[in-house]
Amino acid sequence: MPERIVVPFGPQHPVLPEPIHIDLVLEDELVVDAVPSIGYIHRGLEQLVQKREYPEYVYVAERICGICSFMHALCYCQGIEHIMGTEVPDRSRYLRTIWSEYSRLHSHLLWLGLFADGMGFENLFMRSWQLRERVLDVSEDTTGGRIIQSTCKVGGVRRDIGQEMLDKMHRDLDIFEEECRDLGNVFLNDETVKYRLKGLGVISKEEAYALGSAGPTLRGSGVASDQRETGYAAYGELGYKAVVETAGDCYARCAVRVRELYSSIDIIRRAIEGMPEGPIDVKVRGTPDGEYFSRVEQPRGEVVHYLLGNGTKHLARARIRTPTLANVPALVKMLPGAQLADVPIVVLSIDPCISCTER
Amino acid sequence: MGLFEMTRTVLRNLAGGPATRRYPAVPARTSPITRGHVVFDPATCRSCGICSKRCPCVAIRLDKEEKVWEIDRMRCIACGDCVESCPFGSLAMEQEYLPPTVEHVVDSYTITYVKPERPAKKPAEEGTTDA
Numbered sequence: 155m156p157e158r159i160v161v162p163f164g165p166q167h168p169v170l171p172e173p174i175h176i177d178l179v180l181e182d183e184l185v186v187d188a189v190p191s192i193g194y195i196h197r198g199l200e201q202l203v204q205k206r207e208y209p210e211y212v213y214v215a216e217r218i219c220g221i222c223s224f225m226h227a228l229c230y231c232q233g234i235e236h237i238m239g240t241e242v243p244d245r246s247r248y249l250r251t252i253w254s255e256y257s258r259l260h261s262h263l264l265w266l267g268l269f270a271d272g273m274g275f276e277n278l279f280m281r282s283w284q285l286r287e288r289v290l291d292v293s294e295d296t297t298g299g300r301i302i303q304s305t306c307k308v309g310g311v312r313r314d315i316g317q318e319m320l321d322k323m324h325r326d327l328d329i330f331e332e333e334c335r336d337l338g339n340v341f342l343n344d345e346t347v348k349y350r351l352k353g354l355g356v357i358s359k360e361e362a363y364a365l366g367s368a369g370p371t372l373r374g375s376g377v378a379s380d381q382r383e384t385g386y387a388a389y390g391e392l393g394y395k396a397v398v399e400t401a402g403d404c405y406a407r408c409a410v411r412v413r414e415l416y417s418s419i420d421i422i423r424r425a426i427e428g429m430p431e432g433p434i435d436v437k438v439r440g441t442p443d444g445e446y447f448s449r450v451e452q453p454r455g456e457v458v459h460y461l462l463g464n465g466t467k468h469l470a471r472a473r474i475r476t477p478t479l480a481n482v483p484a485l486v487k488m489l490p491g492a493q494l495a496d497v498p499i500v501v502l503s504i505d506p507c508i509s510c511t512e513r
Numbered sequence: 514m515g516l517f518e519m520t521r522t523v524l525r526n527l528a529g530g531p532a533t534r535r536y537p538a539v540p541a542r543t544s545p546i547t548r549g550h551v552v553f554d555p556a557t558c559r560s561c562g563i564c565s566k567r568c569p570c571v572a573i574r575l576d577k578e579e580k581v582w583e584i585d586r587m588r589c590i591a592c593g594d595c596v597e598s599c600p601f602g603s604l605a606m607e608q609e610y611l612p613p614t615v616e617h618v619v620d621s622y623t624i625t626y627v628k629p630e631r632p633a634k635k636p637a638e639e640g641t642t643d644a
Contacts, residue, residue, distance in 0.1 A: 210569040213592045281522050284532045291542070298546040298606075304592045312597070313546075336521070344518040 156181045161494065165194050169272045169498040172508035176501070180494060188489040190482055196512045203461075203472040208234055208442060209308050211469070215459075216302055218474065219510040221264065222452040224257045226459075226474075227306035232386060233448030233461040234308045240438055244388075244430040246310035251388040251425050253296075253303055253311075254450075255418040260289040260301075261453035262411045262418075265505050266341060269408065272502045273350050278340055285333055292323060310435025324426045331419045338412040351405035355488035355500035358402055367484035368477040369455020370414070371504050374407035376400040381451035392424050404503040411505075414453075441465055452477055454505045476510035543608040548591040550611045551604055553582060555622045558603040564595035586611060586618040 159180050165173030173194040179187035202214050215230040216223040228250055235242060267282035290300045296315050297303040305313045315323075341347055357367075362375035372379055373396060380396035382389045397413045399406035442463030449458050455477025462471040481504040492500050534542075543549065560580065565573040572588035573595060575581070596604045611618075 206569055207567075210567060210594065213569040213590065213594065217590065275519070277523050277526055278519065280526060280532075287532060294542070294547055295544045298544070298548040298593070299591075302590075302592075304548070340518045340522055346519070 158186070163497060163501070167498070169268070169502060170506070170508075171268075172506070174501075174506055174508050174511075176489075176497075178489070178494065178497060183494045185489050185492050185494065185497060188486050190486060192482070192508065192511055194512070195509060197509075199513045200472050200474055203469045205468070207467045208463070208469055209438070211472075212307055213304065216304060216306075218513055219452075219476070219507055220301060221261045221507060222257060222454065222457070222510070223301060224253050224303045224306060225450050225452045225457060227303075228254060228387070229448045229450035229457050229459045230461070230472075231306050231308050232450065233446045233459050234442055234463075235438075236446045236448065237442040237444040237461065237463050238308075238438065238440060240309055240436060242310050243433045243436060245314075245432045246434045247388045248425050248429050249311045249315060249434065250306060251392065252315070252422055253293075253305060254387065255422045255425070256289055256293055257303070258418045258453045259415060259422075260286050260293070262415050263289065265411060265453070265502075266337070266408075269499070269502050270341075272498045273347065275347070278337075281337055281340075285330070285337060288326075288330060292326070295319065296323075307435065309438040310433075312435070314434050320426050320429060324423060327419055327423055331416070334415050334419065338415060341408055341412050348405065350499070351408060352401075352403060354404045354496055355492060355503055356401075356403045357484055357488050359400075361487055362402065362484055365483040365487060366480050367455070367504075368480040369452065369505075370407050370410040371455065371481045371484055373397060374399050374410045375402035379456075381449050381456050384449070386450060388425060388428075389421075391428070392421055394421065404499055407503045441467055442469065454478055454507055454510070455480060457510075474513055476507070476513070478504070478507045478511040481506070482511070537612070541610060545608070547608040548593050549607050549609045550586070550591060551584060551589060551593075551596060552607050553584065553620075553622050554603045554605070555582065555625045557601050558582060558624045558626050559601055559628075560624060560626075561600065563598050563600065564604060567594050567598050569594065580624040581621060582624055583619055583621045586620060 161178045161180055163176040163178050164170055165175045175191045177189040178185050199214055199218055203211055206214055212227050212230060216227040218226045263282050263286035267279045270278035294300045297305045297313060305311050357375055359376040362372050363377050378396040378398045382394040383396060397410050397417055399409050443465035445462040447458055447460050449456055457477060458475040460473040461469055464470040485504050488500050560577045562575050565575045570588045570590050572585045574583040593606055596606050
């Protein structure tokens with residue numbers, strides 16, 4: 155039996171922009187065990203809820219994550235609105251859906267780029283990020299921020315999108331979709347990519363479900379679980395069906411994300427077409443008193459904001475369960491059996507977002 | 514066929530120019546609503562303090578006695594909440610991002626707003642104070 159050695163992976167590693175540390179137990183080049191440790195960038199954002207008034211905490215909630223920021227704000231706002239019994243106008247629900255899906259597009263394109271870079275496919279990385287830049291331009295033109303949109307607020311949205319801009323977005327989506335399909339084609343059909351990803355980091359449907367994983371990690375293993383199917387924001391009217399792959403390996407998780415690009419484009423298109431007229435926000439009076447579990451589908455999976463109000467301007471408690479935290483146990487299960495050189499790809503395949511995880 | 518899926522993207526990369534620009538030599542792309550940085554107009558501020566109360570990151574400090582309005586540029590997250598909430602239009606959002614710096618930047622302004630003269634009140638009303 156070969157001698158076992160422990161190789162530290164991270165917290166500083168070329169493929170990871172964020173700090174997560176994994177101790178890899180190796181037999182020769184083969185991983186037999188993985189011990190993760192997190193906690194390098196804890197910021198205490200949950201506790202800030204007691205120091206900031208509830209409408210202002212939206213801006214803090216947005217900064218929990220630099221990529222799915224809009225969805226954090228959306229999840230928080232939906233929770234507060236539910237506690238206070240506020241009904242937001244239809245137009246704001248549609249606008250929220252559009253911005254959510256643009257966030258998902260840029261997050262998935264970012265991930266596809268990083269993933270390609272992890273595989274050593276520089277050219278594909280550049281193509282992905284080139285496409286992502288177009289999404290960010292739309293984001294900047296409609297919200298004023300490239301990544302942090304800051305448009306969600308308790309009671310609706312802060313900014314409207316004019317009809318002219320909506321038409322332009324709708325027109326641009328056609329060219330964008332074509333280029334996305336070109337890009338997706340390389341990820342899904344290129345032999346070298348397939349050779350690198352197929353059969354790597356396999357997690358079965360039962361294991362993925364039992365370990366409580368979320369998002370593309372769960373859907374890549376064949377569990378059709380997507381919070382958008384519950385119909386928050388405008389997803390109820392627009393209708394959504396989860397994208398599912400069954401293989402449970404890195405290729406399946408990649409395929410889920412690529413196909414979600416197309417489904418996001420489709421949702422944006424239908425949301426623009428069905429955009430109702432009317433106000434974009436309602437005045438919110440009073441203070442939240444009560445508790446609620448708010449759930450939203452982020453690019454990385456389901457995020458849960460537990461909010462407890464005590465009838466004052468400050469909430470008593472907020473607890474945020476982010477998708478990466480749910481996916482770390484699945485990651486530990488995926489790593490044994492992989493070669494050391496494949497570890498970066500397996501780690502990237504869950505789309506780890508450490509700032510989210512540590513809040 | 515699968516082997517050559519990437520050829521098209523490689524060729525496109527070779528043919529196309531760079532997607533990036535030479536910032537800061539070439540200015541960054543902005544839109545009319547880009548949230549770059551907050552500007553303050555000391556001539557119209559009436560020291561109501563709503564901006565400093567609402568700021569989610571405690572970047573704005575207002576000293577009503579000294580008539581000083583300060584913004585900590587390192588804390589400001591350019592969310593635009595102060596701009597929206599200012600009832601007198603003293604705050605505005607500019608498109609340009611501030612240049613990177615290695616020193617802590619706190620911009621301090623002296624409020625120059627002068628309350629216009631009002632007609633004198635009746636002596637009876639002036640006398641009714643809690644003290």
